[in-house]
Amino acid sequence: MDVSDLVDTTTGRQKRTIYSNEELYKQELERIFGRCWLFLVHTSQIPKAGDYFRTFMGEDDVIVIRQKDGSIKAFLNSCTHRGNRICRADRGNAKAFTCNYHGWSFAPDGSLAGVPLENEAYFGELDRSKLGLVQVTHVAEYKGLVFGCFDPDAPSLEDYLGDAKFFLDVWLDAMPGGTSLLGETQKMELGSNWKLPVENVCGDGYHLGWAHAGAMSAVQSMDLAGLSVGNSSTNLEGGLSVAGMNGHMALTSLDGISGYAFYPEPKPMMDYLEANRPTAIERLGKVRGEQLWGSQINITIFPNLQFLPGLNWFRVYHPKGPGKLEQWTWAMVENDMPDEMQAAILDNQCLTFGLAGLFDNDDGDNLAACTEQSRGWRTAQMDVFTNMALGRSGPRDGFPGDIAAGLVSEHNQRYFYRRWQEHMQAESWAEVPTYNINSLSVEEPENA
Amino acid sequence: MTKNATFERPQTGQSASLELTHALTQTVYREARMLDDENYVGWVKMLADDLLYHMPGIETRYRRDKTDQVNDLTRMAYYNDNLEEIKKRLSRLETGTAWSEDPATRYTHIITNVEVEMTEKEGEYQVFSNFYAYRNRNEREEDSLIGNRVDIWREAGAAFQLVKRRIILKHNVLLSKNLNIFL
Ligand code: FES
Ligand SMILES: [Fe+2]
Numbered sequence: 001m002d003v004s005d006l007v008d009t010t011t012g013r014q015k016r017t018i019y020s021n022e023e024l025y026k027q028e029l030e031r032i033f034g035r036c037w038l039f040l041v042h043t044s045q046i047p048k049a050g051d052y053f054r055t056f057m058g059e060d061d062v063i064v065i066r067q068k069d070g071s072i073k074a075f076l077n078s079c080t081h082r083g084n085r086i087c088r089a090d091r092g093n094a095k096a097f098t099c100n101y102h103g104w105s106f107a108p109d110g111s112l113a114g115v116p117l118e119n120e121a122y123f124g125e126l127d128r129s130k131l132g133l134v135q136v137t138h139v140a141e142y143k144g145l146v147f148g149c150f151d152p153d154a155p156s157l158e159d160y161l162g163d164a165k166f167f168l169d170v171w172l173d174a175m176p177g178g179t180s181l182l183g184e185t186q187k188m189e190l191g192s193n194w195k196l197p198v199e200n201v202c203g204d205g206y207h208l209g210w211a212h213a214g215a216m217s218a219v220q221s222m223d224l225a226g227l228s229v230g231n232s233s234t235n236l237e238g239g240l241s242v243a244g245m246n247g248h249m250a251l252t253s254l255d256g257i258s259g260y261a262f263y264p265e266p267k268p269m270m271d272y273l274e275a276n277r278p279t280a281i282e283r284l285g286k287v288r289g290e291q292l293w294g295s296q297i298n299i300t301i302f303p304n305l306q307f308l309p310g311l312n313w314f315r316v317y318h319p320k321g322p323g324k325l326e327q328w329t330w331a332m333v334e335n336d337m338p339d340e341m342q343a344a345i346l347d348n349q350c351l352t353f354g355l356a357g358l359f360d361n362d363d364g365d366n367l368a369a370c371t372e373q374s375r376g377w378r379t380a381q382m383d384v385f386t387n388m389a390l391g392r393s394g395p396r397d398g399f400p401g402d403i404a405a406g407l408v409s410e411h412n413q414r415y416f417y418r419r420w421q422e423h424m425q426a427e428s429w430a431e432v433p434t435y436n437i438n439s440l441s442v443e444e445p446e447n448a
Numbered sequence: 449m450t451k452n453a454t455f456e457r458p459q460t461g462q463s464a465s466l467e468l469t470h471a472l473t474q475t476v477y478r479e480a481r482m483l484d485d486e487n488y489v490g491w492v493k494m495l496a497d498d499l500l501y502h503m504p505g506i507e508t509r510y511r512r513d514k515t516d517q518v519n520d521l522t523r524m525a526y527y528n529d530n531l532e533e534i535k536k537r538l539s540r541l542e543t544g545t546a547w548s549e550d551p552a553t554r555y556t557h558i559i560t561n562v563e564v565e566m567t568e569k570e571g572e573y574q575v576f577s578n579f580y581a582y583r584n585r586n587e588r589e590e591d592s593l594i595g596n597r598v599d600i601w602r603e604a605g606a607a608f609q610l611v612k613r614r615i616i617l618k619h620n621v622l623l624s625k626n627l628n629i630f631l
Contacts, residue, residue: 090507090620183524184505184517187621214546218539230545264536326621331524347528351536356526356627358540364625365548
């Protein structure tokens with residue numbers, strides 16, 4: 001389907017049919033989820049050989065397994081005999097995966113290790129070497145984050161991430177001890193198109209003071225770029241909307257502390273930041289160490305990964321049809337954080353962005369209703385707008401990307417839809433443009 | 449925030465008298481009615497100052513995986529609240545700006561399978577129950593949350609106060625868009 005008229009990034013307009021059309025959804029599964037690097041697992045979630053974690057790539061059920069040699073492989077979670085699901089648990093450790101249907105058994109490296117009645121019924125003629133689990137084409141790691149990709153022609157993960165690494169490293173590399181994801185997976189089904197929460201978190205600082213006014217008055221403990229309950233103020237100097245990095249985005253405040261603005265008791269976090277600030281500056285340089293580490297930062301890796309250092313939640317959205325998604329959330333920590341601080345971070349999710357979290361209560365309701373209001377015969381033809389601060393972006397000293405001032409802007413959303421359109425129009429990776437606008441040659445600080 | 453707290457009270461396994469069982473059954477019914485009515489002022493009065501309100505998140509694991517996803521209070525939870533935190537949640541509603549709660553959700557809590565047992569602590573009782581909580585919103589949004597509860601209730605004058613509650617919800621993927629509900 002031609003999508004050239006469905007998104008106009010020069011005026012900031014989208015046709016609502018992109019949130020409800022079945023045919024477009026199938027095209028997304030092929031051209032976005034079948035083509036892009038997708039987050040699979042954090043290395044901390046499968047530390048030992050035989051540890052596995054189940055996830056989705058688009059609607060494909062995938063099992064990610066730590067190998068004997070420490071490497072990580074991913075396979076379609078489907079038996080090569082009759083297609084049954086091999087693994088039914090969310091995660092665990094296994095020496096083999098045996099199919100419930102007829103008992104074929106697969107080793108953690110995906111090879112078909114055992115077939116009942118192989119000689120008696122197959123007369124020894126089965127070529128087991130051709131019947132291993134189907135492997136995800138590419139699996140690669142960036143500092144603990146493991147991604148998979150189905151497209152043999154995809155760029156390397158490093159190139160795919162591009163300048164977004166500047167922001168990724170604010171979490172992944174500020175401290176020498178590395179990072180972890182904590183907690184059982186919090187899974188929630190939501191009657192929303194998958195693009196809407198991504199768009200919301202990638203750039204929509206506008207909704208915070210309004211949609212979350214009640215939640216903010218309940219838990220906000222410090223200033224966040226001047227955002228206030230009821231959207232009565234904002235401070236354009238206090239934050240940046242950064243886009244133009246291969247479809248990835250960052251929305252960040254600049255004070256180095258406000259990531260913890262929604263913690264009712266942020267004192268231990270402030271102490272940690274203060275004690276370790278010199279280390280972060282040494283590792284990340286002055287701009288990131290002083291202004292970004294500890295700040296509220298929303299990082300989006302196209303298409304469906306988002307995480308917020310500071311608020312410390314890490315989330316993927318799995319599409320389940322044009323009008324439905326599954327949202328998976330974990331708590332994210334730096335391993336150098338003291339145990340009590342890690343516990344407090346995990347615990348804070350209960351109150352803020354967990355399933356019972358006060359903020360999530362607000363968002364789910366709005367996103368589902370936006371999706372529904374794109375399904376009618378008339379509404380599907382209507383436009384929606386992301387035209388705030390149009391044309392007011394540019395370079396900024398010390399940062400990569402095309403940047404608009406403040407957290408309240410729709411700059412990032414326009415780039416999200418631009419990337420969506422670029423992928424949907426392209427027949428193959430060769431037709432997908434690469435761009436890292438205002439790229440810095442970031443000097444990689446020496447890692448200890 | 450009540451990390452490393454132990455949930456259990458030493459049990460005697462001895463069931464309570466008919467009179468006590470009746471009184472506590474009526475108590476959990478009354479609590480359910482307050483939640484249905486969004487009478488949170490009344491509900492909070494039924495909560496003890498040292499409340500632990502806990503709902504662990506439970507993944508699907510094979511039986512051979514012995515990870516204790518229920519009793520270990522340091523693991524992920526949907527609720528792990530003390531009284532202060534419960535009050536924070538309620539304060540969001542009181543602001544009048546929790547737009548997603550207006551129009552109101554219509555709740556019905558059905559409480560069944562009540563059993564009351566003595567604990568080793570004088571004046572504290574363990575109450576088992578099952579719940580079926582039904583929510584309906586706007587035109588046709590609805591969902592059902594079903595599970596078990598284990599409570600500790602403490603005598604407080606002529607009434608009882610909830611000291612601990614563990615809620616075991618049966619979902620893996622939560623099949624509704626939030627948990628804006630107390631169970
Ligand atoms: S489908 Fe798996 S063994 Fe037959
Ligand atoms: Fe939000």
